[in-house]
Amino acid sequence: MERRNFLRTAILGTIAGVAGIKNSKLLAWNNSPGAETPQSADIPDLVAVMGGEPGQLYARAIQEMGGIKRYIKPGMKVVVKPNIGWDKTPEFAACTNPILVAAIVRDCLDAGASEVKVFDHTCDQWRGCYENSGIQEAVKQAGGQMVYAHEEKYFRETELPKAVRMKKPKIHEALLDCDAWINVPILKNHGGARMTICMKNYMGIVWDRRYLHSNDLQQCIADAATFAKRPVLNFVDAYRIMTQNGPKGRSLEDVQTPKALFVSSDIVAVDTAATRFFNQFRDMTIEEASHILLAEKHNLGTTDIDKLNIKRILL
């Protein structure tokens, strides 16, 4: 079944890709604001937007991806999973931008989601993270729910049959019980994993972080990403990015503000793209952040993004 699904995705992807290449030649750098919502065949594999405020970036990106309704159907239970790992305010770029998170939550609810839950298994003391990141407040105002993830009782053991090292992690119940989820990490460098983007963001859905660190971190991150319920979309928040001392950061000196946002359903592709983007600020390769390559081996996506239909937009 999995293989058939994969083949189908691959074939559809190729078709979309071919169609996309044709399209991208016509439409690339088209930044007219009133562009029509694209038809299914025109949906790019990856959309990159730069040069706007978080709300604007999101609005444009999701429009190019065909609108949230393509991914979130009425009545769905939705989880939005940002990075809320640290007790830091938004300008330190340690956590996902709260405005972006709120925009996604609101959009999902507008699309008819029955509930939108937001959580992260934080590293710093959870309450400080939820509050000082600004995400709790923003999510509540947008109509979403912040849910707890600071105790083991909120996590359930789950099998990851395709995993190499981490075969039975405990995964957060909200994610296990939802119908669709959206992954919203922030782009940062990372002392251990080298990069923390979409796949590294999976660490916040797992209870035992130490297990990952002590059992080949890079492999475990890729293993986590084999969790059968894939995110329908992966947004990489690059409005502010952390280029040194990540993932916690020490001062504002660690932060750059490129004001960008990337989105794709292909987690490997968007992590690859984000790493290449990051490479402009500080040397970094996907060979170093090797979980990206390991995830490609798991057939979770492609690092060969030059072959994809990428829509690049400068606002």
Next chain:
Amino acid sequence: MHLYSFLRWFRRITALVVFAGLLYFFLFTSSRLAVLWQGFIKLQIVPAILGIASGGLLTVLLVLLLTIIFGRVYCSFLCPLGIWQDIVNRTALFIRGRKKHRHCFSKAHNALRYMIMSAAAISVAFSFTLPLVWLDPYALFGKMAVNVGKPLVALIGGSQYAAWNWAAFLIAAVVLLTITLISFFRGRLYCNTICPAGTLMGLISKISMFRIQIDKAACTHCQLCSISCKSGCIDCSNAVIDYSRCVVCMNCISVCRRDGIRYRFSWKRDNRQQKTGTTLQPGNGRRAFLLAAIGAGAGAGAVLLNRASKSKRIRISSSMPPGAGTLKRLMDKCIACHACIAACPSHIIKPAMGDFGWQGFLLPAVSYENGFCGFDCQKCQEVCPSGALQLMPLEEKKRMRIGVVKLTLENCIVEKFGTDCGACDEHCPVKAVQMTPREGTGKVFPKTNPAICIGCGGCEFICPATPKAIVVIPLSEQRQADAPVLDVKIKVKVDGFGF
């Protein structure tokens, strides 16, 4: 409503609000609420005396003033342990009924109480607070609420209690049971015998401006007031009241059927009335003085013993919460009320067992088992009523070193297995440990810079290796760590996406 009835209800309601507030703080406080409670939870006389130089002066003056004007109202309105005993006493009346639950006038245990008070006073004067850990009502209340109450709340809520400690639980449970039983049968016996604060305020309340007065013309010596007096301080047969033990609960006033007992301005009446109170009888006074002197001697002895043993360096096996300064300072100021344990959002403060030697038993000790010290957090300092954990500007706290990092590279995951880890680097707020490339390996290994380490324990907490590759060594003297040298931002202008 009758004035006294009003006063009595005023006492009951105020006391319940104070009690509920304190209990809420100790049982349910969340990190953000702690600030709200800061002033409220510090209206406590003994911690305020200890912290007189660090914000306690106002509380001390306030309580003194209240006592001089109104008598020992502090014991009825503000002391959580006193209020708890009143609640128990009222419940006892309800359970046992009016006929069985009768108090009666009893002689003051002057020998014991003055001995305890002077021993405590001498100890405090020479900064030896260990006796207060076991005597002060606020310290006892806090210990019971934290070590018995909090685990219970966690149990009911179905979550784990991170600072669980068997010994502290048992001790607190025994103290709670004892005090509850005493007050169930004998009212305010603890307050008038053991509590040093009660005894001290009793000395003042003898001459307070307002006092309960028996109208000898109206009194029929019916004993109703004595029976209702939980302090056992009304000698109705002789129509005299021992003011040193009266906590101004006003129960006696409302039971008197002849309006024979009232709360009155008493400074003018003193010359007209006989000298009252058993404690003022000459023979008794001399004996009490003698015993107080013995108590003082005992206190001094304890102080000397403590000094002698402190001069030997105590090897500490846990860090102290930030703001303690030195181990000596912590022992001089802390009465182990456990407010810091209640307030710590990361649940890293626990009652010390042997961590600080025998003198430091039950004092707050830091354990990185369940978490680490929040970089921007100073809740423990904010709630400390005695200034034992000195509140300091946040920027100073962020560099306050409570311990120092020690790396054992051969235990490290990267060294042992050759796989990436970096959990310590990830958690370090000052980058006192950083993943650093080693030539020829293509791997990054942790490298420490102890000079800037503050000992928050993030690295120790998260280190996945067994045994831990990185730990924090406790320090008995807290100092400011060096300021980290910040990396300057590399200015990069990016126009394209790079892909």
